[in-house]
Amino acid sequence: xxxxxxxxxxxxxxxxxxxxxxxxxxxxxxxxxxxxxxxxxxxxxxxxxxxxxxxxxxxxxxxxxxxxxxxxxxxxxxxxxxxxxxxxxxxxxxxxxxxxxxxxxxxxxxxxxxxxxxxxxxxxxxxxxxxxxxxxxxxxxxxxxxxxxxxxxxxxxxxxxxxxxxxxxxxxxxxxxxxxxxxxxxxxxxxxxxxxxxxxxx
Numbered sequence: 620x621x622x623x624x625x626x627x628x629x630x631x632x633x634x635x636x637x638x639x640x641x642x643x644x645x646x647x648x649x650x651x652x653x654x655x656x657x658x659x660x661x662x663x664x665x666x667x668x669x670x671x672x673x674x675x676x677x678x679x680x681x682x683x684x685x686x687x688x689x690x691x692x693x694x695x696x697x698x699x700x701x702x703x704x705x706x707x708x709x710x711x712x713x714x715x716x717x718x719x720x721x722x723x724x725x726x727x728x729x730x731x732x733x734x735x736x737x738x739x740x741x742x743x744x745x746x747x748x749x750x751x752x753x754x755x756x757x758x759x760x761x762x763x764x765x766x767x768x769x770x771x772x773x774x775x776x777x778x779x780x781x782x783x784x785x786x787x788x789x790x791x792x793x794x795x796x797x798x799x800x801x802x803x804x805x806x807x808x809x810x811x812x813x814x815x816x817x818x819x820x821x
Contacts, residue, residue, distance in 0.1 A: 651676060654672055654675055664727055665727060667730070671705065678704060693754055695751075695757055702750060716728065716732070717733070717788045747777065772807075783800055
């Protein structure tokens with residue numbers, strides 16, 4: 620089944636590569652499909668490789684979006700998105716361990732324990748926050764003096780997510796966890812307003 624699914628993904632990726640009128644977008648899509656094939660066939664069985672592959676998919680989506688609108692992705696933006704994606708992927712692995720799943724359910728779990736995963740979550744959360752701050756400094760689209768308007772919301776959001784992961788023993792579905800938290804929804808709205816203000820929208 621995994622082989623057939625991987626073959627279908629590969630065919631879809633090659634088709635997109637052939638049809639797209641933006642070469643960079645086609646190449647990114649091809650890499651994305653290739654990584655998904657590797658994840659399905661082998662990568663999901665290898666500790667750390669599995670979460671890095673999951674995170675790379677998110678980063679490639681960011682790159683694809685930038686390519687489609689002809690915008691160059693900032694290095695700090697890529698670092699922030701990659702560490703944030705890794706942070707979320709590690710949260711999913713922690714949720715697997717909390718749920719009592721073993722390597723029979725997910726082979727890579729044989730190489731994890733809660734102590735390591737929780738330490739890794741803390742590291743990636745810190746790097747994501749610092750890289751976001753550096754992105755705010757570098758971003759040319761932000762109005763001088765308003766660069767850090769959105770930073771407090773990002774800091775609160777990351778810490779609140781970590782708190783929810785530990786207090787609710789959740790994290791297997793980041794979207795559900797965020798949508799179930801009133802604080803996270805308020806922070807999301809605040810972050811959006813801060814971004815619009817810092818870019819001079821109002």
